[in-house]
Amino acid sequence: MSAALASLRSGRDAITGLVPGWLFAAVLLAAAVVFPYLVGSGSFLDASTQTLAYVIMALGLNIVVGFAGLLDLGYVAFYAIGAFVIGWFGSQQFPDVNGGKGIHILASDRATFQPKLSGGKLDIAGIHINFFIVIFIAMAITAMWGVLLGAPTLRLRGDYLAIVTLAFGEIVPRVFENSTSGLFGIGSTDFSHGRQGITPIDKINLPWSHDLLYSDANLKPAYWVALGMVLFTIFVNRRLRDSRLGRAWIAVREDEVAAASMGINLVRTKLWAYAIGAAFGGFAGVFLGTYNNTVNVDQFEFGFSVFILAMVIVGGMGNIWGVIVGAVALSMMNRYGLPQLNNLSEPLGFDVTAISFGIFGFFLLIMMVLRPEGLIPSGRRRLEFHEAEIEGAEDTGAVGDMSQMYEVRR
Amino acid sequence: MSDQQQSGGTAAIASSPPVGETLMDVTGVSKVFGGLVAVNDVNFVVPHKAIVSLIGPNGAGKTTFFNCLTGLYRPTTGRVNFDGSDITAKRPDLVTQAGIARTFQNIKLFRTMTATENVQVGMHPRLRSRVTGMILRTPFVRKEEKAARERAREILKFVGLKRMDELAMNLPYGDQRRLEIARALASDPKLLLLDEPTAGMNPQESEELRTLMERLRTEQDISILLIEHDMKVVMNVSDHITVLDHGEKIAEGTPQQVRQNPRVIEAYLGSQA
Numbered sequence: 001m002s003a004a005l006a007s008l009r010s011g012r013d014a015i016t017g018l019v020p021g022w023l024f025a026a027v028l029l030a031a032a033v034v035f036p037y038l039v040g041s042g043s044f045l046d047a048s049t050q051t052l053a054y055v056i057m058a059l060g061l062n063i064v065v066g067f068a069g070l071l072d073l074g075y076v077a078f079y080a081i082g083a084f085v086i087g088w089f090g091s092q093q094f095p096d097v098n099g100g101k102g103i104h105i106l107a108s109d110r111a112t113f114q115p116k117l118s119g120g121k122l123d124i125a126g127i128h129i130n131f132f133i134v135i136f137i138a139m140a141i142t143a144m145w146g147v148l149l150g151a152p153t154l155r156l157r158g159d160y161l162a163i164v165t166l167a168f169g170e171i172v173p174r175v176f177e178n179s180t181s182g183l184f185g186i187g188s189t190d191f192s193h194g195r196q197g198i199t200p201i202d203k204i205n206l207p208w209s210h211d212l213l214y215s216d217a218n219l220k221p222a223y224w225v226a227l228g229m230v231l232f233t234i235f236v237n238r239r240l241r242d243s244r245l246g247r248a249w250i251a252v253r254e255d256e257v258a259a260a261s262m263g264i265n266l267v268r269t270k271l272w273a274y275a276i277g278a279a280f281g282g283f284a285g286v287f288l289g290t291y292n293n294t295v296n297v298d299q300f301e302f303g304f305s306v307f308i309l310a311m312v313i314v315g316g317m318g319n320i321w322g323v324i325v326g327a328v329a330l331s332m333m334n335r336y337g338l339p340q341l342n343n344l345s346e347p348l349g350f351d352v353t354a355i356s357f358g359i360f361g362f363f364l365l366i367m368m369v370l371r372p373e374g375l376i377p378s379g380r381r382r383l384e385f386h387e388a389e390i391e392g393a394e395d396t397g398a399v400g401d402m403s404q405m406y407e408v409r410r
Numbered sequence: 411m412s413d414q415q416q417s418g419g420t421a422a423i424a425s426s427p428p429v430g431e432t433l434m435d436v437t438g439v440s441k442v443f444g445g446l447v448a449v450n451d452v453n454f455v456v457p458h459k460a461i462v463s464l465i466g467p468n469g470a471g472k473t474t475f476f477n478c479l480t481g482l483y484r485p486t487t488g489r490v491n492f493d494g495s496d497i498t499a500k501r502p503d504l505v506t507q508a509g510i511a512r513t514f515q516n517i518k519l520f521r522t523m524t525a526t527e528n529v530q531v532g533m534h535p536r537l538r539s540r541v542t543g544m545i546l547r548t549p550f551v552r553k554e555e556k557a558a559r560e561r562a563r564e565i566l567k568f569v570g571l572k573r574m575d576e577l578a579m580n581l582p583y584g585d586q587r588r589l590e591i592a593r594a595l596a597s598d599p600k601l602l603l604l605d606e607p608t609a610g611m612n613p614q615e616s617e618e619l620r621t622l623m624e625r626l627r628t629e630q631d632i633s634i635l636l637i638e639h640d641m642k643v644v645m646n647v648s649d650h651i652t653v654l655d656h657g658e659k660i661a662e663g664t665p666q667q668v669r670q671n672p673r674v675i676e677a678y679l680g681s682q683a
Contacts, residue, residue, distance in 0.1 A: 247530055
């Protein structure tokens with residue numbers, strides 16, 4: 001056992017010993033920043049920008065699934081909530097607000113008024129708040145909903161937790177879809193335009209500028225905004241992982257009974273995981289809402305939750321860098337790889353996109369057979385997987401004995 | 411911990427309550443699972459700075475009783491008073507915060523964390539960092555984390571665990587038991603519940619553990635409630651022994667009294683008839 005573990009560890013040490021961590025990170029960051037100049041402003045950059053948003057979501061879900069060990073199959077709910085927040089605060093969805101003159105907070109000129117033929121200006125109706133304010137509003141709102149949706153699941157484990165979170169992922173988009181006459185049946189305001197969705201959405205502008213940050217011809221700034229958001233997400237993730245709360249998450253994941261007996265408040269610890277995980281879902285949701293220029297219920301399907309979860313698992317649950325790699329790999333394959341493949345196969349009369357899920361599933365299958373712990377697993381996870389292999393899973397049966405009897409209470 | 415050690419005898423005596431005063435008072439605790447009465451109307455007292463033991467044959471309800479005290483089970487009836495407050499059926503984390511720490515019969519370490527990290531988790535309720543502070547890593551959080559790490563190493567040194575950066579799962583059995591105690595001590599308990607700490611230990615390790623318990627009592631003013639099968643340890647270390655059989659208290663007293671009690675002999679060896 002020790003020999004196998006030692007070889008695993010020395011493999012990692014050999015890589016990290018070669019280049020110092022900060023240098024590696026600096027080179028990677030520099031490459032990420034100049035990346036748009038290398039690829040131009042085409043569909044590859046478009047796919048990369050979307051990928052960055054998925055990286056944020058994967059990192060958010062990683063807090064729930066990887067750190068705290070809570071299975072979540074309804075993560076799309078927070079994408080939906082975040083996207084609808086920018087839909088409400090950055091579009092003409094509420095035309096009657098402020099007597100039809102609209103509310104404009106640091107919005108771009110294009111979102112504020114349109115010039116009249118006679119020379120005057122006409123206010124644009126609806127709420128128009130700067131993107132960089134809305135992302136934080138959305139984080140607060142989704143964090144709150146993370147707590148509200150997390151609270152009923154606290155007594156549940158494993159399969160049951162998966163089913164309930166799956167249900168939430170289905171409920172939330174349906175609620176938005178049916179909010180054409182008041183939210184939750186209260187009032188008569190149209191919140192979503194039903195299946196049509198909200199479009200167009202305000203484009204990003206810097207708070208001190210009245211011009212749009214990017215255009216379809218030049219997507220680079222949008223990429224950089226997404227990159228900045230990813231860096232913020234990584235920063236928060238790392239700080240939390242190495243904190244008192246991060247330790248509590250891992251303790252809860254490993255053994256709830258022991259964690260509770262060490263004075264860890266299970267409810268609070270799990271709700272923090274849900275809240276922070278959800279906040280990043282909303283954070284990325286706002287970006288995707290404005291970037292795609294539409295917020296539409298069709299975007300929020302169950303498959304999306306699975307997609308993000310697959311990124312976390314393929315990359316390596318619990319490892320920030322692994323999750324990023326997983327997200328980039330799966331997202332680029334989905335957004336760029338398959339369409340490219342389709343271009344090749346189309347002349348042959350064969351539509352690859354029709355079987356994209358099949359290709360995807362096959363890839364996941366191979367991955368799980370060859371490397372179940374993910375591309376870059378966290379040290380802890382790797383040990384968990386290989387421990388069973390090495391020790392012949394001798395005592396896995398004994399782990400849950402008392403936890404089944406444990407009367408979880410609030 | 412070091413404060414108490416350094417402050418010397420007089421200060422410690424002046425501040426600590428007199429030996430013999432009640433720390434935990436358990437009255438009429440029962441636990442029923444369906445039709446099975448696992449613990450039946452047990453009264454129990456733990457004085458300050460005492461080492462008391464709970465013994466009994468397998469299945470006597472000792473661990474169930476422990477779980478009732480620490481909040482893992484809600485007692486069916488009865489009250490648990492600890493250090494002047496009622497902790498009956500409180501949540502496990504609140505019980506720990508009140509000053510009761512425990513170890514587990516089947517070791518429940520956080521296996522993929524290092525020994526030091528395990529102890530730091532034990533410190534959780536004593537740390538005050540908040541989430542925003544953790545993200546911004548304020549000077550307060552930085553200082554607290556550093557102090558926690560140092561304190562964890564101090565505790566590990568106290569229990570005699572040397573491989574502090576080793577993952578818990580890689581530690582030898584005796585060290586895992588030691589680490590469980592260290593982790594429990596990290597919450598600054600007034601009462602330490604040890605559930606069969608010498609299980610699987612060799613005689614030398616058992617003896618080391620016995621010394622450790624004595625030191626905890628004299629140096630740290632911690633009371634210990636011990637479940638143990640090793641009679642040599644129990645008889646040597648305990649001030650007071652309570653015997654459970656079939657969930658009922660059948661005897662209690664000093665080691666000498668319990669050793670000679672006919673009901674205890676019967677429970678352990680079976681009746682002659």
